[in-house]
Amino acid sequence: MAIASVAHTGPAAPPPAPAGRSRSLTPYLLLLPGIAWLTIFFVVPIVTLFGTSLQVPAEGGETGVFVQAFRFANYVDAVTEYWAQFSRSFVYAGIATVLALAIGYPLAYMIAFKAGKLRNLLLVLVVAPFFASFILRTIAWRQILADEGFVVSSLKWLHVIPQTATVTASAVAVVAGITYNFLPFMTLPLYASLERIDPRLLEAGSDLYGNGFTVFRKVTFPLSLPGVVAGTLLTFIPAAGDYVNAALLGRQPGTAMIGNVVESRFFRIVDYPTAASLSFVLMAAILVLVFLYIRKAGTEELV
Amino acid sequence: MTTTVTTPGGTAGPRAARPAPSAPALLRARRWLGRNALRIYGALAFAYLFTPIAYITVFSFNDGGRSNLVWRGFTLKNWANPCGAPEVCSAVGNSLKIGITATFIATVLGTMVAFALGRHRFRGRTATNLVLFLPMATPEVVLAASLLTLFLQLAPIGIQLGVTTIVIAHVMFCLSFVVVTVKARIAGLDPRLEQAAADLYATEWQAFRRITLPLVAPGIAGGALLAFSLSFDDFIITNFVSGNVNTFPKFVYVSAQRGIPAQAYVIGAFMFFLALTIVLVADIVRRRRAPK
Incomplete structure (x- = not known):
């Protein structure tokens, strides 16, 4: 719904405003409270985050007391020390995004083209899991994927996985959890872009080529690319910053992601500058990746 | 729409195998599978999406004591008294x-x-x-x-x-x-x-x-x-x-x-079914009002 519409709220569609209103104060008055809220509680915090990231411990050596400085070396220290968690975050998020795309694409395709009257119902069902608490669902997966549980023992009995394999507290469990939790973010934009494809194009395609796979490769898939881009970003961004899956399904420090480090630096170790520089680097890295990805994928329809 | 579009999930039946009156059962099963592969896939995907919900719902009825990790028998007392924990x-x-x-x-x-x-x-x-x-x-x-x-x-x-x-x-x-x-x-x-x-x-x-x-x-x-x-x-x-x-x-x-505690599972399951009901009822109302 909203997530899907993120994908296709076009680039600032020119509003059909009557010319007389164009110079009025009304739009500014309408914008003021909302934009002020975002400025004070989103833009300003990003600035204080940056400020905090350059702080140094106070002279007295007391824990949790820092003074403002401009120590850019904080960034070097933080990134060098937590390079493993950074790369792990991006690798886990990347694998989970690819898996979600592989699972979500056929699902979105099925809903868009084969569901008939059930379309709306199925769409509701895709988002429905969100209503049962995110944390509870993750805990449920921990129990379902437990080594002594039904799923893992069946897979071992069928020799799909080796007898010695452990899933509990492994990277596999973390990636599985991330994939599951963000799958609807992938499926909805995919559906939104597939649903808009004119079926006559597909018919024309099959009239010209005949082969179903060629039609898919040359017509359907290219037309669904905006959905692929939007879905990939909507999955990858929250996945890279997530720490709940790594905390509940993985083991520390073996599967710790960057979010886990930020969390523990803030609350357990009380090292605000490191936590702030790590957050800032994460944000910058994601923005750069998003920018490159959008340029490469060539879709302008995102913002 | 009569297009036969194959997707990554689908295995379209071989084209050569046109329906023959005495097609062997195996071939017929394969064709059925080919035609319905995507629907079967969809059913599996939804089963996957709802696995943890099913777990939460089932364990909200568990007489499992404080930790609620293993199944110890059916009870309604968690639902009767969600504030019990x-x-x-x-x-x-x-x-x-x-x-x-x-x-x-x-x-x-x-x-x-x-x-x-x-x-x-x-x-x-x-x-x-x-x-x-x-x-x-x-x-x-x-x-x-x-x-x-x-x-x-x-x-x-x-x-x-x-x-x-x-x-x-x-x-x-x-x-x-x-x-x-x-x-x-x-x-x-x-x-x-x-x-x-x-x-x-x-x-x-x-x-x-x-x-x-x-x-x-x-x-x-x-x-x-x-x-x-x-x-x-x-x-x-x-x-x-x-x-x-x-x-x-x-x-x-x-x-x-x-x-x-199982009471938390009760809250999770309740929120899920409540939200689902709201969304479905709103959809039915919208359809009733929509011009035929």
Whole structure:
């Protein structure tokens, strides 16, 4: 719904405003409270985050007391020390995004083209899991994927996985959890872009080529690319910053992601500058990746 | 539509195998599979999506004591007394209070912004869109960390982490989602309806009250529902800015170490079925009202 519409709220569609209103104060008055809220509680915090990231411990050596400085070396220290968690975050998020795309694409395709009257119902069902608490669902997966549980023992009995394999507290469990939790973010934009494809194009395609796979490769898939881009970003961004899956399904420090480090630096170790520089680097890295990805994928329809 | 489109999930039956009167059962089964592969896949995908929900629902009926890890028998007592476990209901109460307040503020402010974007021309549109888009494109943990650094710096002037800071944070991240939802609804409106109202001598305000607002209302309701579910379910940002205040997701996360009481599963299952009912009933009502 909203997530899907993120994908296709076009680039600032020119509003059909009557010319007389164009110079009025009304739009500014309408914008003021909302934009002020975002400025004070989103833009300003990003600035204080940056400020905090350059702080140094106070002279007295007391824990949790820092003074403002401009120590850019904080960034070097933080990134060098937590390079493993950074790369792990991006690798886990990347694998989970690819898996979600592989699972979500056929699902979105099925809903868009084969569901008939059930379309709306199925769409509701895709988002429905969100209503049962995110944390509870993750805990449920921990129990379902437990080594002594039904799923893992069946897979071992069928020799799909080796007898010695452990899933509990492994990277596999973390990636599985991330994939599951963000799958609807992938499926909805995919559906939104597939649903808009004119079926006559597909018919024309099959009239010209005949082969179903060629039609898919040359017509359907290219037309669904905006959905692929939007879905990939909507999955990858929250996945890279997530720490709940790594905390509940993985083991520390073996599967710790960057979010886990930020969390523990803030609350357990009380090292605000490191936590702030790590957050800032994460944000910058994601923005750069998003920018490159959008340029490469060539879709302008995102913002 | 008679196209035979194959997808990554589908294995279309071999074309050569046209239906012959005495096609062997195996071949017929294969063709059936080929035609329905995508539907079967869909059924499996939904089974996957609902596996944890099924687990939560089943274990909400477990007579499992405090940790609720192994099945110990069916009971209704968790549902009869969801407040039976300490802290569950106070955490849910906090979540409801925060969710309702944040939803109200975010919906009002977001709707105003959506109208400005959808119905007016003004300078600074690009900057506005950017400020709305960025919170959605920023990982939660970064939003959480940055808000925490702001609140920490404001601590000397008496800002304490608690319900207020949680509400502030929730409004911040819900706002953009409300704007997007309401704006989509406004963009779908037929501008001629408002022109018709103006032709009938309605003032601008009357046209807004009687025509525009009722037509946009479903979008506003959708935005509010979305904001509430985002707020009620939020853990990462809440965890950073909540201080000692407990919310439902925070309660579940913290209890995960020592075992989550079955009553928490009751709340999870209840919220799920309640939301599903609301959405389905709204859909049925909408269809009944829609012109045949």
